[in-house]
Amino acid sequence: MAMKYSRQRAAILSFLQTRKDHPTAELVYSGLKTEFPNISLGTVYRNLNQLAEAGMIAKLQFGDLGIDHFDYDTATHQHFVCNQCNAVIDLPAQSNSYADIDERAAQGFDGKIMGHKLYFCGICRECLLKGACDKVN
Amino acid sequence: MAMKYSRQRAAILSFLQTRKDHPTAELVYSGLKTEFPNISLGTVYRNLNQLAEAGMIAKLQFGDLGIDHFDYDTATHQHFVCNQCNAVIDLPAQSNSYADIDERAAQGFDGKIMGHKLYFCGICRECLLKGACDKVN
DNA sequence: CTTTTTGCAAAACCTTTGCACAACC
DNA sequence: GGTTGTGCAAAGGTTTTGCAAAAAG
Numbered sequence: 493m494a495m496k497y498s499r500q501r502a503a504i505l506s507f508l509q510t511r512k513d514h515p516t517a518e519l520v521y522s523g524l525k526t527e528f529p530n531i532s533l534g535t536v537y538r539n540l541n542q543l544a545e546a547g548m549i550a551k552l553q554f555g556d557l558g559i560d561h562f563d564y565d566t567a568t569h570q571h572f573v574c575n576q577c578n579a580v581i582d583l584p585a586q587s588n589s590y591a592d593i594d595e596r597a598a599q600g601f602d603g604k605i606m607g608h609k610l611y612f613c614g615i616c617r618e619c620l621l622k623g624a625c626d627k628v629n
Numbered sequence: 630m631a632m633k634y635s636r637q638r639a640a641i642l643s644f645l646q647t648r649k650d651h652p653t654a655e656l657v658y659s660g661l662k663t664e665f666p667n668i669s670l671g672t673v674y675r676n677l678n679q680l681a682e683a684g685m686i687a688k689l690q691f692g693d694l695g696i697d698h699f700d701y702d703t704a705t706h707q708h709f710v711c712n713q714c715n716a717v718i719d720l721p722a723q724s725n726s727y728a729d730i731d732e733r734a735a736q737g738f739d740g741k742i743m744g745h746k747l748y749f750c751g752i753c754r755e756c757l758l759k760g761a762c763d764k765v766n
Numbered sequence: 767c768t769t770t771t772t773g774c775a776a777a778a779c780c781t782t783t784g785c786a787c788a789a790c791c
Numbered sequence: 792g793g794t795t796g797t798g799c800a801a802a803g804g805t806t807t808t809g810c811a812a813a814a815a816g
Contacts, residue, residue, distance in 0.1 A: 496770050496815050517806080532773045537806060539771090553692020555746060558781095559805065560692075570734055572742065584737035590730065597707055597749050600721035605709065606751035609692060612734050614743035633790050633795050654781080669798045674781060676796090695806090696780070 495546065501539045503527055505564075508549055514561040514571070514580040552580065554611055574616035581616060632683065638676045640664055642701075645686055651698040651708070651717040689717065691748055711753035718753060 507523050508515070515523070521536045540562050544551040552561040554573050561580050570583040570590070590610060598605045615623070644660050645652070652660070658673045677699050681688040689698040691710050698717050707720040707727070727747060735742045752760070 494770080498771055498814075500772075530773065532775095533805095534774080534807075535772055538808095541807095555690020555692060555697075572734070572738065572740060574740065575743070581740070583734050586733055586736065590733075593727065593730075593747075594749065596723055596727075597709070597720050599723065601709065603709060603711065603718070603753040604751045604757060605749050606712070608747060608749045610730075610745060610747045612731065612742050612745045614741045616740040620741060631795080635789075635796055637797075667798065669800095670780095671782075671799080672797055675783095678782095 495542065498539075500524075500528060500531055500535055501543070504536060504539045505543060505548065508562060508564040511564070512582070514552060514563050516559050516561055518559075520562065552611075553609075554580070556613060570610065570612065572612045572614065572616070574619055575613055576615055576619040579616050579618075583612065632679065635676075637661075637665060637668055637672055638680070641673060641676045642680060642685065645699060645701040648701070649719070651689060651700050653696050653698055655696075657699065689748075690746075691717070693750065707747065707749065709749045709751065709753070711756055712750055713752055713756040716753050716755075720749065 503524055504520055507520055511523075517533065517536050517540055520540065521531065521533050524531050524536070540549070540551070540560075543549045544562070547566060550563040550566045552563055552571060554561070554571075556573055556575070557578055557580075565582075569585055572581045572583050573579070574581070590608075593610075594605050594608055597608070640661055641657055644657055648660075654670065654673050654677055657677065658668065658670050661668050661673070677686070677688070677697075680686045681699070684703060687700040687703050689700055689708060691698070691708075693710055693712070694715055694717075702719075706722055709718045709720050710716070711718070727745075730747075731742050731745055734745070
């Protein structure tokens with residue numbers, strides 16, 4: 493189960509590093525097609541999952557989207573999903589974090605709460621502007 | 630687009646009302662097989678989605694599970710997913726709710742935040758007890 | 767030489783959909 | 792009678808998997 497080096501995995505990781513838009517496996521796949529014309533989607537999925545399990549990247553799952561997204565930035569931060577264009581956007585880090593909500597939830601509950609999943613929904617800036625222009629025209 | 634009465638939909642709704650375990654479409658389907666031997670999974674999905682869009686039930690989506698769950702209780706409350714047995718459990722209502730977190734997240738963000746999705750993960754009481762017994766044996 | 771990784775294709779999985787017929791109002 | 796709902800089966804989209812060959816150590 494030890495992880496050996498592979499050119500494909502290295503490329504996937506460095507591709508992810510260049511992107512701040514939390515790409516899907518499909519997007520990583522097409523992004524690497526030039527460098528690896530024969531790379532397969534299965535390989536991309538296997539590596540993304542492996543990297544995620546190793547804690548080197550984060551796997552983001554949003555019920556609204558139904559597609560997994562991947563993030564090079566594993567530091568705790570919040571995500572926003574645009575209901576219109578489905579963009580996944582980082583929210584600015586809060587001084588007032590969400591660290592306390594696990595404890596809040598644990599009150600009166602007899603299981604062990606080990607964490608939470610949280611993301612925000614709405615309309616992104618681009619879609620807001622586009623909507624405003626549509627109204628004018 | 631008006632909603633006509635259907636025996637199947639009524640049965641789905643009342644089935645959901647009897648359950649506090651947030652069943653999946655598959656579970657609703659098998660739960661109704663006795664009353665409707667010919668009901669189809671497609672019908673169950675169509676009705677569950679229709680009821681959810683009408684706001685009569687809630688559709689719960691957990692990235693960890695990948696399967697939709699449905700809840701007769703549409704009042705805002707939090708859910709817990711057991712990482713071991715995948716049970717979906719209601720958390721006791723908090724006096725201190727999560728109403729403020731949208732505003733917190735909006736700070737410094739130039740899109741419009743309209744809501745959030747949140748759930749908690751961990752080990753449920755049953756699995757904790759089972760785990761403790763396993764250690765002894 | 768052993769273990770891990772790859773590419774390919776097939777399968778798995780959950781959910782949606784097209785269609786002819788039935789139920790509703 | 793027009794509209795909405797049903798059952799069936801087929802297709803949809805995303806992700807996983809079995810396998811033989813290739814790469815890594």
